[in-house]
């Protein structure tokens with residue numbers, strides 16, 4: 611495979627109330643965004659554990675996008691603040707394991723912001739495309755960062 615042919619797979623954890631609604635609106639409004647994301651709907655980003663992000667990478671994702679409500683607008687009050695802290699911790703763990711922390715990102719999107727959702731997806735796909743395939747995926751089964759991820763989980 612030519613490096614230019616690389617199409618990253620991004621797992622996008624979207625909260626039900628805002629990010630998922632924005633994704634849905636983008637779809638019904640026929641907004642164009644890269645088809646590289648696999649959306650996982652969550653009641654709230656506060657439900658997401660660090661383990662979920664690491665497991666997604668371990669299972670073959672090249673990047674993970676966490677999309678929640680705007681700060682101050684979480685339907686469970688502080689879920690997106692909890693998620694922000696967990697994402698930051700997970701990014702630090704990735705760095706310590708020798709992986710690029712840019713493979714994990716959190717964004718905040720209101721339910722009406724289909725344009726912003728599409729833009730966030732485009733930016734994430736571009737970032738990960740530049741990073742290249744996840745080393746975890748590339749070296750699956752060898753003495754790799756995958757084991758390092760397993761060790762920090």
Ligand code: FES
Nearest residue numbers: 625654678679689
């Ligand atoms: Fe959207 Fe909590 S309900 S982040």
